Structures are given as C-alpha cells and as structure tokens.
Amino acid sequence: MKKNLFLILIILTFISCRKENYVTEFYPNGNIKLKVQIDKDSIQNGTYEEFYENGKLKSKTNYVNGKISDSLINFYENGNIKENGILKNNFQNGWWYYYRPNGKLKEKTEWLLINDSLHKNQSIYIDQNGKINYENSSFFELKIPDTIQLGKNLAKFDYYSNFNVYKKLMYVVVKNQYLENEIKLDTFGIKENDLWFGIFGYKKGKQIIKGQIVEELYEIKNIGNDSAIGTVSNHKKYFEKEVYILDKNN
Numbered sequence: 001m002k003k004n005l006f007l008i009l010i011i012l013t014f015i016s017c018r019k020e021n022y023v024t025e026f027y028p029n030g031n032i033k034l035k036v037q038i039d040k041d042s043i044q045n046g047t048y049e050e051f052y053e054n055g056k057l058k059s060k061t062n063y064v065n066g067k068i069s070d071s072l073i074n075f076y077e078n079g080n081i082k083e084n085g086i087l088k089n090n091f092q093n094g095w096w097y098y099y100r101p102n103g104k105l106k107e108k109t110e111w112l113l114i115n116d117s118l119h120k121n122q123s124i125y126i127d128q129n130g131k132i133n134y135e136n137s138s139f140f141e142l143k144i145p146d147t148i149q150l151g152k153n154l155a156k157f158d159y160y161s162n163f164n165v166y167k168k169l170m171y172v173v174v175k176n177q178y179l180e181n182e183i184k185l186d187t188f189g190i191k192e193n194d195l196w197f198g199i200f201g202y203k204k205g206k207q208i209i210k211g212q213i214v215e216e217l218y219e220i221k222n223i224g225n226d227s228a229i230g231t232v233s234n235h236k237k238y239f240e241k242e243v244y245i246l247d248k249n250n
Helices: 001-016
Strands: 020-026 030-036 043-052 058-066 071-075 081-088 089-101 105-112 117-125 137-141 147-149 152-159 168-178 180-192 197-200 205-222 228-246
Touching: 043 089, 117 137, 137 228, 147 152, 147 197, 152 205, 168 197, 180 197, 197 205, 197 228
Parallel strands: 147 228
Antiparallel strands: 020 030, 030 043, 043 058, 058 071, 071 081, 081 089, 089 105, 105 117, 137 152, 152 197, 168 180, 168 205, 205 228
16 A cells, blocks of 8 residues: 555656646637746746637747747638748748648748848749749759769759849859868859859768859849949859768779
8 A cells, every 4th residue: 555655646746747837818708819838937948829819729839948949830710821830049940831821832932041140042932723933933953963972073953033134144152172171162153054063072971062052133223214223133042962972983
C-alpha cells in the first residue's frame, strides 16, 4: 500500500510540473479572442491562437522564449488557409504561400533577411486556373547538379522576370573559393538566353554554392512635353545550394 501511494505521489508531482498556463482574452459575446501559452516568468512559450468573433480560428503559431519559432498559419473566416510560412526571429523566412478564400493557391513568395532588412527574393503568381502568371511573376530555377567535380564547373539557371524597361543588363555574381584563404566574387555577364555561369569545386566533400542574380535596369521617364529623366536601379535575387565535390577521376 505504501509503495502504491509513493507511485501516486510521483505521478501527481510530474503532472503538476507540466501544468500549462495560458493568458486568455474574450470578445464581448463571450467567445475567445486570444489564447496564449506562457511560462512561470510570463514569457510566451508554447502555442498562440487568435480567433474571429464568431469563434473560428484566425491565426495559429508557436512561441519559444517570446519569439515565434515555427510556422505561422492565418485563416479566412470560412476556415480556409489564408497564408502560411516559417518565421525566424519574428521575420518571414523562406517560401510563403498565399491562398484565395476558396482555398486555391494565389501566390508563392520567397523571403530572405538581408542586412537586417526583409527582402522579397522571388514571387510566383498563380491564376484562377492554377497556372503561373508569368507577366506578374519574377523567379528563377537553378540548374546546379547535386554533385560536381574538383575545379571549374558550369552551372545554369532559368529566369523569369516581369520588368519592362528601356534597357536591361543581367549578370551573376558567385562567391567562389579557390584556396583555404582565397575567396573571390566572380562576375559572369548574361546575354539573352545564354544563362551559364561558373562555379568552383574547392575540395572533396560538401560545399555551399552562394551567389546573386543581378538585373541592372535602365528606365526613361517623361517629366514634361520635351524632357525626360533616366534612372538606373539594381534588383538582386540570392541563391544558395549545397553540393558534393568529387575527384575528377571518380
């Protein structure tokens, strides 16, 4: 009997240690507006749920030490997903997906944090029929093999851009490592559909290929009946891929 009582005390202690605390807000009609899980120091740790006034789920995510550490999902009032993606340090990170109220995909956008600023790297818009709207989209597809050889290698990409300007130049900048203490920013000019650039396999094993696709845009804007002004702007798209380097004899 004493042994069973001891086991019961252990179980009760374990359950009490796992007690979950929530902060809850309500609408005037009594429905839950917000439900946030917190720790003993009143810091957000755990689930976060926000609701519409009719009781339907509006937003859901997970917090660790006061910051969102997981995917964020926002919903329409009809229950369909409105948007979802990963947050990192409370910033959008990676590919996010945006939907129409009927549940069909509307847009895919890749977000990156560059120099502490949020950067829209790629955007793919989808029409009502589920096909890509190329006129409004701007994205690329890397053609880098998973395995490359030591030394020089060729890589390629497909590119889709919606910029309609007077003149456009394009080039690729790749961060190539040649020696242990030698890293160069190699620049490759791109002409029409010749979308090739060079990557260097430094040593056998895994390697991260990093670079930028840069569009240099020249625009002419009329500012009167007989005058115009020219502007130049750069639009960058960042890429990164892990590859495996093999000896040329393999």
